[in-house]
Amino acid sequence: MARVQRDGGDDSAPTTELPAVRDQGPPAVNGRANGRGAPMPADKVRAIPEAAVARLAVYLRVLSGMAEQGAVTVSSEELATAAGVNSAKLRKDLSYIGTYGTRGVGYEVDVLTSEIERVLGLTRQQKVAVVGIGNLGHALANYGGFPGRGFPVEALFDVDPDLIGIPVGGLPVNHIDDIPDICAKRKIAIGVIATPPTAAQAVCDRLVEGGVHCVLNFAPVVLQVPEHVEVRKVDLAIELQILSFHVARNAEQRVSRRTAAARASSNGEVV
Amino acid sequence: MARVQRDGGDDSAPTTELPAVRDQGPPAVNGRANGRGAPMPADKVRAIPEAAVARLAVYLRVLSGMAEQGAVTVSSEELATAAGVNSAKLRKDLSYIGTYGTRGVGYEVDVLTSEIERVLGLTRQQKVAVVGIGNLGHALANYGGFPGRGFPVEALFDVDPDLIGIPVGGLPVNHIDDIPDICAKRKIAIGVIATPPTAAQAVCDRLVEGGVHCVLNFAPVVLQVPEHVEVRKVDLAIELQILSFHVARNAEQRVSRRTAAARASSNGEVV
DNA sequence: ATCTGTGAAATCCTTCACAGCG
């Protein structure tokens, strides 16, 4: 067995679930007295909230846009607006990675950029394998935007014999049976699953076998993985259904507001 | 100008409000007059946490898989495991939509399925438009899996003159200038943006002009939208960067654990 | 005996608001 169910998505949503750092010490839980003002032992890089990590990636993108336009410094207010958050949240997020701002002025775009890159581990390249070279797999393999050259695609896999050996985006397609071998040899860090749902779990197992610890899953299934493996999912159906919920909710709100208005007006009230 | 920055991504938003079920408006939307499952006090039917909505969609998928395999009832523990959450969370989530379980037994698969569908608004069809018919757009337009017949794709748009008029997945491509008109005429509920980042904001503005209130954004930009519009984003780059963060973190943990172990063993401690 | 439904506690995240630096 040894399978643990976890998901990364959405998360999201928000939903983003943290890898449960479950330390089940026999005695009490760790006194999480995170010494605030006290400088913490450099040993322990303190946890950055999962939600903040996701936003740091957004800030990074916004910053790179600003750099292109020649911006040298930026205030928390500007950056926050461009990133779609409020400025208090942005400052709090940045405070998790250190203090790189100048009071009365703002942040230097390039300093902030490289600090975020450092925290996100973007200074090393993470090799990516894409499994499932259908419509979506093609899109992913060609995604010039596997962005900022931090995530080179270094292996492609499919079952279809007609695809094996064919180069896609300059890289030949291998058979999924070779996943464990090839991933291990090429030291693939991240596996992207773009297969039909029925194949996804088997593919995932082989990726794990090949030493892959991080999986990005586009297949509409919940993957079961061992504890040390991190899965994030991108799920079209679920995104649509969440939007659907909001449509329904808004429709109902509109109805009940209209009813209220009608009732009020028939009472001579002003709404 | 009245742009409000919000994003739908995997961040958590305040809990969404469900319609106040006040007195019966017109024939109205909330047919929650189910005699069998206990609805729940009208003034308590207020809000379903955003995070729970996302998971309800997951449960729905797991349930449909179970139904296919002939399952009639399911316990919270089984369903939770299959969905990758713990059972307390699952039960809490289900409690937001009513009480449809049987103590000592579990839930009936078909009852639960239709109740979740009802809450998510999947009883009505939501028409979808896809903008940007590149690799990804193709994948989306052909996605037989715009799943469970709840989300028919009813309009396609692109700028490329060579594409206009060409049918993709049985539907002709229109020019993006026609977005407002066509969306309004066909009563599109959800717009999916699969354009290059530079075009995304303009496309989004036109969708909103056409009366679209929900947007699913695949372009790597933060969209600015009016308040009444709901945006969710799917961002490959950000997903990869979040995974990258976990790679980095795990690497550090592994290092520090090794150091700790070394230190401990040189002290004769047991780890 | 088993499994749901749910208050209450614990945890995680966001927002406020202001001290303090440049």
Place this chain on the structure above:
DNA sequence: CGCTGTGAAGGATTTCACAGAT
């Protein structure tokens, strides 16, 4: 004076743990 950095307050979400139904 303007803007950052951050305790503290306020919410939201998750987990606990158990009463109660079958």
